Amino acid sequence: MKRPIAISDSANFYVSAERIFDPTLKNVPVIVLSNNDGCAVARSDEAKALGIKMGEPLHLIRDKIEAHGVRVFSSNYTLYGDISRRVVEVYEDFTPNVEIYSIDECFLDFTGFPDRTAHARAMRAAVLRRIGVPVRVGIAPTKTLAKCANDIAKRNPIFAGVLDMMDDALADWLLPMVPVGDLWGVGRQTEKKLHGVGIRTAAELRDMPLRQARSLGTVVLERTVLELQGEPCLSFDEVEPQRKGMAVTRSAGKPMTDFDTLFQAITAHATRAAEKLRQHGLVAGTLTVFFHTNRHRMDRPQYAGSRSTRMTPMSSDTFDLVEAARRCAQAAWPKDQSRAFGFTKAGVLLDDLLRLEDRPLTLFDAQNPKSQSLMTALDQVNQRFGKKTMVLASEGMKRSWKLRSDHKSPRYTTRLSDLPVVR
DNA sequence: TCTGGGGTCCTAGGACCC
DNA sequence: TCTGGGGTCCTAGGACCC
Numbered sequence: 001m002k003r004p005i006a007i008s009d010s011a012n013f014y015v016s017a018e019r020i021f022d023p024t025l026k027n028v029p030v031i032v033l034s035n036n037d038g039c040a041v042a043r044s045d046e047a048k049a050l051g052i053k054m055g056e057p058l059h060l061i062r063d064k065i066e067a068h069g070v071r072v073f074s075s076n077y078t079l080y081g082d083i084s085r086r087v088v089e090v091y092e093d094f095t096p097n098v099e100i101y102s103i104d105e106c107f108l109d110f111t112g113f114p115d116r117t118a119h120a121r122a123m124r125a126a127v128l129r130r131i132g133v134p135v136r137v138g139i140a141p142t143k144t145l146a147k148c149a150n151d152i153a154k155r156n157p158i159f160a161g162v163l164d165m166m167d168d169a170l171a172d173w174l175l176p177m178v179p180v181g182d183l184w185g186v187g188r189q190t191e192k193k194l195h196g197v198g199i200r201t202a203a204e205l206r207d208m209p210l211r212q213a214r215s216l217g218t219v220v221l222e223r224t225v226l227e228l229q230g231e232p233c234l235s236f237d238e239v240e241p242q243r244k245g246m247a248v249t250r251s252a253g254k255p256m257t258d259f260d261t262l263f264q265a266i267t268a269h270a271t272r273a274a275e276k277l278r279q280h281g282l283v284a285g286t287l288t289v290f291f292h293t294n295r296h297r298m299d300r301p302q303y304a305g306s307r308s309t310r311m312t313p314m315s316s317d318t319f320d321l322v323e324a325a326r327r328c329a330q331a332a333w334p335k336d337q338s339r340a341f342g343f344t345k346a347g348v349l350l351d352d353l354l355r356l357e358d359r360p361l362t363l364f365d366a367q368n369p370k371s372q373s374l375m376t377a378l379d380q381v382n383q384r385f386g387k388k389t390m391v392l393a394s395e396g397m398k399r400s401w402k403l404r405s406d407h408k409s410p411r412y413t414t415r416l417s418d419l420p421v422v423r
Numbered sequence: 424t425c426t427g428g429g430g431t432c433c434t435a436g437g438a439c440c441c
Numbered sequence: 442t443c444t445g446g447g448g449t450c451c452t453a454g455g456a457c458c459c
Contacts, residue, residue: 013441034445041441041445057444102441102448187439218451220439247447296444347446 002141004110004166005236006120007150008091008127011134013104014042017083018073020132029070033058036251037074086131094123099238107146107236110139120162139164143234144227145171147184148202168230175228178202185224190217202228243280246350248273255294255342262291262343263329269348270318270325277316277350283359285314285352287321289328294344303341305332314352314359321348 010016014032019025029046033039039057040047050068052061065072084103091098097109113119120137127135138150145165152174153163165171181191183202193216199205205213206228214222223233248269256262266289277284290306307328311320325348334341 036445038443038445055445059443105441185439189438218438220451241449243448245448249446251445294444 005146006108006110006139007146008137010104015044016133032073117164136161141230142227142232175203249347270321273348274318274321282353283314283316284350287324288349291343291346301339307332
């Protein structure tokens with residue numbers, strides 16, 4: 001028995017969110033800009049009709065904005081996050097199993113509803129009534145097909161925002177009309193390759209031999225083919241996965257030419273990154289700093305610098321992160337002083353994230369005068385991990401006692417020379 | 424001159440997504 | 442002159458180990 005998966009997404013979500021609080025925005029062209037007001041990241045249908053493209057730079061559309069009275073907004077992610085959460089609450093009244101996929105999309109388990117279309121219509125009406133945001137729903141046996149159904153419902157008003165594609169015959173009828181490049185997981189590169197072997201529609205991709213899909217693309221394309229055939233390869237997952245990395249990056253209005261200016265930007269990014277870590281209750285194990293010149297200006301000297309460092313111990317402390325970022329920035333700064341580089345983009349990336357409470361215990365820190373004695377440290381290790389714990393001394397670690405999670409039994413290492421003298 | 428057969432881990436880069 | 446920000450996953454290749 002196939003399990004029906006629905007995907008519900010909001011139309012032009014950021015614009016819809018702005019419209020909730022300002023009725024004068026209805027039926028007029030509206031766009032929402034990216035972080036630095038650099039380009040359009042959301043457009044109302046009316047704005048799309050004017051030919052304003054996703055990600056189009058603001059300076060290229062100024063004429064259109066003036067000529068057609070397009071209403072322009074800076075993005076307000078706090079607001080969008082709040083509205084997103086409320087929409088999910090409504091979904092939860094219609095199914096117990098909700099997987100949040102993005103700020104405006106959820107996968108919903110529609111198992112057990114005899115009339116799925118009616119159920120989806122009722123859900124749609126409830127979201128519109130309670131939150132004020134229009135949503136569209138696609139239903140199918142796999143995520144890829146559900147996304148596809150959602151897309152078809154979005155483009156064809158005849159479906160009134162809901163398309164149930166659980167029926168094979170219906171899928172057989174619709175898939176030949178879907179361009180292969182519109183599929184979830186098929187981007188520009190893959191589309192080009194598929195066109196090269198004569199595959200232009202979703203139906204043709206569905207019928208492609210698995211082996212050919214694998215060799216033309218990767219295991220990802222092979223999974224897409226299977227999903228199109230109705231075999232689920234992407235699992236429905238209610239629990240939010242632990243995030244793996246985090247980034248704070250910005251473009252600079254004016255090119256940054258000296259180290260102090262760049263470091264000011266890096267400091268701001270590292271500070272923001274530390275806040276974000278603490279918000280999520282996380283600590284970072286690796287920090288990377290990068291910065292580069294304007295890549296659209298190949299006539300100017302180009303330079304891209306980046307450096308990573310381990311955070312030992314793992315931290316979400318602003319001072320720790322800024323200090324690590326400073327060392328990285330200095331190390332990555334160009335040695336060639338003869339050329340003046342203008343850096344227009346810089347960022348701080350955090351990796352190897354861990355929940356604060358899962359962080360390796362730092363029991364002994366040779367740099368810290370208050371650090372505990374070796375015996376106290378051993379006591380704590382034994383208390384926490386019992387007799388299975390091994391405590392080793394090695395040249396491996398730089399500063400602190402650290403749980404080596406890659407070993408089967410917990411193992412602590414420290415530098416021999418860092419061991420305190422035990423009296 | 425010949426040049427094992429496993430592994431693992433790490434990194435860079437590509438592709439895709441919202 | 443201007444041209445966003447924040448994520449995930451996959452692969453290939455090198456280093457290193459026994």
